[in-house]
Amino acid sequence: MKMQIRAGLTAVALTLAMGLAGCGHYTCSAGFGASTCNTSGGGTGTTGNGIVYTYLLAETGAADGMAADSLNLSANSFDQENSFVAPPLPSGLPADGGTVVVNLPGQTYFYAPFDNGSLYGWAINGTTGALTAVAGSPYAVSGGNAIAATPSGTYLFVSDFATGEISAFSINASTGALTAVAGSPFPSGIAAAQMTTDGQSKYLYITTGFGGGAQIAALSIDSGVLSTVAGSPFNFGVSIGKILGENSGEYLVGISGVDSNIYVFGITAGTGVLASGTAFATASIPINIAVNPTGTFVYAFDGLSTPMEGYGISASGVLTAVAGSPFTGVNLNAGQFDQSGLYLFGTAQGEAAIDFGPYGVDTSTGQITALTYELGGFPGGSFAVSDLTDAP
Numbered sequence: 001m002k003m004q005i006r007a008g009l010t011a012v013a014l015t016l017a018m019g020l021a022g023c024g025h026y027t028c029s030a031g032f033g034a035s036t037c038n039t040s041g042g043g044t045g046t047t048g049n050g051i052v053y054t055y056l057l058a059e060t061g062a063a064d065g066m067a068a069d070s071l072n073l074s075a076n077s078f079d080q081e082n083s084f085v086a087p088p089l090p091s092g093l094p095a096d097g098g099t100v101v102v103n104l105p106g107q108t109y110f111y112a113p114f115d116n117g118s119l120y121g122w123a124i125n126g127t128t129g130a131l132t133a134v135a136g137s138p139y140a141v142s143g144g145n146a147i148a149a150t151p152s153g154t155y156l157f158v159s160d161f162a163t164g165e166i167s168a169f170s171i172n173a174s175t176g177a178l179t180a181v182a183g184s185p186f187p188s189g190i191a192a193a194q195m196t197t198d199g200q201s202k203y204l205y206i207t208t209g210f211g212g213g214a215q216i217a218a219l220s221i222d223s224g225v226l227s228t229v230a231g232s233p234f235n236f237g238v239s240i241g242k243i244l245g246e247n248s249g250e251y252l253v254g255i256s257g258v259d260s261n262i263y264v265f266g267i268t269a270g271t272g273v274l275a276s277g278t279a280f281a282t283a284s285i286p287i288n289i290a291v292n293p294t295g296t297f298v299y300a301f302d303g304l305s306t307p308m309e310g311y312g313i314s315a316s317g318v319l320t321a322v323a324g325s326p327f328t329g330v331n332l333n334a335g336q337f338d339q340s341g342l343y344l345f346g347t348a349q350g351e352a353a354i355d356f357g358p359y360g361v362d363t364s365t366g367q368i369t370a371l372t373y374e375l376g377g378f379p380g381g382s383f384a385v386s387d388l389t390d391a392p
Contacts, residue, residue: 049073049074050073050074050388051070051071051072051073051074051126051127051129051388052070052071052073052338052343052345052358052385052386052387052388053068053069053070053081053124053126053129053385053386054068054069054070054071054345054356054383054384054385054386055067055068055099055110055131055383055384055385055386056068056069056356056381056383057096057099057112057381057382057383058381065086065089066086066087066089067080067081067084067086068080068081068084068129069081069356069357069376070129071343071358071373073388077373078357078358078371078373078374078375078376079374079376080376081129083128084129084130085130087120087122087131087133088133089114089120090114090116090118090138094114094115094116095114095115095381096112096113096114096115096381096382097112097113097114097115097143097144097145097146097147097158097159097382098112098113098146098147098382099111099112099147099382099383099384100112100147100148100149100156100384101124101339101384101385101386101387102149102153102156102171102176103153103339103387104153104171104173104176105173107123107124107176108123108124108126108386108387109121109122109123109124109134109171109176110122110123110124110131110384110386111147111149111156111178112147112382112384113141113143113144113145113146113147113158114144115143115144115145116144117140117141117142117143117144118138118139118140118141118144119137119138119139119140119141119144119147119158119167119178120133120137120138120139121133121134121136121137121138121139121176121177121178122134122137122176123176124386126386126387129386134175134176134177134178135175135177136177136178137177137178139169139178139180141158141160141167141185142158142159142160142163142165142166142167142185143158143159143160143161143162143163143165143167143192144158144160145158145159145160145161145192145193146158146159146161146192146193146194146195147159147195148195148196148197148204149171149197150197150201150221151197151199151200151201151245151247152201153171153173154170154171154173154201154224155168155169155170155171155181155201155221155224156168156169156170156171156178157169157195157197157204157226159188159192159193159195159206160185160192161191161192161193161209162191164187164188164189164190164191164192164217165185165186165187165188165192166184166185166186166187166188166192166195166204166206166219166226167180167184167185168180168181168184168185168186168224168225168226169181169184169224170224181223181224181225182225183225184224186219186225186226186227187228188206188217188219188226189217189228189232189233190206190207190208190213190215190217190233191208191209191212191213192206192208192217193206193207193208193209193212193241194206194207194209194241194242194243195207196243196244196245196252197221197245198245198249198252198267198272199245199246199247199248199249199250199295200248200249201221202220202221202249202272203218203219203220203221203229203267203272204218204219204220204221204226205217205218205219205243205245205252205274206218206219207240207241207242207243207254209241209242210239210241210242210256210257210258210287211239211241211257211258212239212241213239214235214236214237214238214239214240215233215234215235216232216233216234216236216240216243216252216254216265216274217232217233217234218231218232218233218234218272218273218274219232219272220272229271229272229273230271230273231273234273234274236263236265236274236276236277238256238259238263238277239256239257239258240254240255240256240263240277241254241255241256241257242254242255242257242288242289243265244289244290244291244298245291246291246295246298246313247294247295248295248315249267250266250267250269250317251264251265251266251267251313251317252264252265252267252274253265253289253291253298253313254277254289255286255287255288255289255300257285257286257287258285259285260281260282260283260284260285260286261279261280261281261282262279262280262282262286262289262298262300262311262319263277263278263279263280264277264278264280264313264317264318264319265277265278266317278317280311280318280319282300282309283306283309283325283326284300284302284304284306284309284326285302286300286301286302286309287301287302287303287333288300288301288303288332288333288334288335289301290334290335290336290337290344292337292341292361292363292366293337293339293340293341294341294363295313296312296313296366297310297311297312297313297322297366298310298311298312298313298319299311299335299344299368301332301333301334301335301346303332303333303334304331305331306326306331307326307327307328307329307330307331308325308326308327308330308331308332308335308346308368309321309325309326309327310322310324310325310327310366310367310368311325311366312366322365322366322367323365323367324367325366325367327367327368327369329370330346330359330368330369330370331348332346332347332348333346333347333348334346334347335347335359336383336384336385337361337385338385338386338387338388339385339386339387339388340387340388341361341363342360342361342363342388343358343359343360343361343385343388344358344359344360344361344368345357345358345359345383345385346359347383348375355375355376356375356376356383357371357373357374357375357376358371358373359371
């Protein structure tokens with residue numbers, strides 16, 4: 001990939017690594033592995049057919065607003081899509097609030113909010129990687145600081161860190177267009193820096209970000225309407241900067257960004273109340289985490305010298321290190337899976353990291369391997385990863 005890297009990315013990379021409260025550099029992906037991959041590599045994510053597109057937001061000026069890369073399995077290549085035409089983005093490209101990719105029958109959609117109060121949505125052409133704005137895009141939102149979607153692909157949420165309000169939208173399954181839910185925006189009760197849903201689309205959970213406090217807010221989702229779970233916000237005595245759901249809807253996993261642990265919180269069935277978190281020791285201090293779409297593996301990234309780590313999560317919420325973890329040669333700041341779970345796309349370690357690219361995933365063992373493709377330029381903002389098979 002030949003994407004131009006400018007000096008401004010150094011400061012942006014530092015912000016990503018620090019995970020400041022309210023910053024937009026969290027990525028998430030709805031769908032939780034609902035797609036089926038047609039690769040023939042025995043689940044190792046290194047051979048097969050199909051294309052995975054990645055979309056990179058660069059916060060260095062409107063002219064650099066977005067670039068696209070493609071992992072082409074048939075051609076065995078990873079490179080920049082030189083013919084990609086970046087869609088219109090906010091003037092001056094304000095900070096993004098992360099990305100969401102939603103798989104719906106016959107079409108995959110990509111959404112990204114910005115902290116000027118705008119939310120953009122595009123349909124992904126799975127053959128060319130081209131993006132087409134969904135009807136009504138861009139939409140007005142409160143804040144635009146973080147984004148989440150239900151795994152079912154039915155509802156989408158955008159937060160305002162300053163007010164704690166959550167803008168809620170229903171997603172049109174045929175067009176990807178968004179409609180504001182009646183009563184939106186809804187109060188969360190805390191400064192809303194990062195969000196995730198449980199794996200069953202029943203609850204939305206919110207943190208104040210790294211260094212922002214020890215509270216996790218919980219809201220129930222009823223036809224898109226958000227209401228406060230009894231006892232929310234929950235205080236566990238440790239600052240939890242980032243949380244993610246897993247497929248069963250029984251647990252949240254989280255990190256503080258300041259200690260060597262991954263925390264697993266139980267979700268009480270029927271109420272969404274969070275149980276006290278169980279701490280599982282890690283080899284480093286994670287600044288980012290990712291959950292494989294299979295729902296059975298959790299990964300941690302420290303952004304420095306320790307390679308990324310992988311853990312299996314059992315039906316009882318116990319984490320056990322994957323064989324070979326930490327994975328030698330895979331040192332990352334952050335990572336995001338394609339929705340088949342066969343490929344991890346990551347940004348390289350360090351405050352001035354300039355590498356971005358794919359890594360192979362064995363979905364049966366959870367092991368991660370560095371592929372032989374030449375890595376490309378680091379995205380200045382968040383990035384989004386399309387699905388291997390579901391986009392037309």
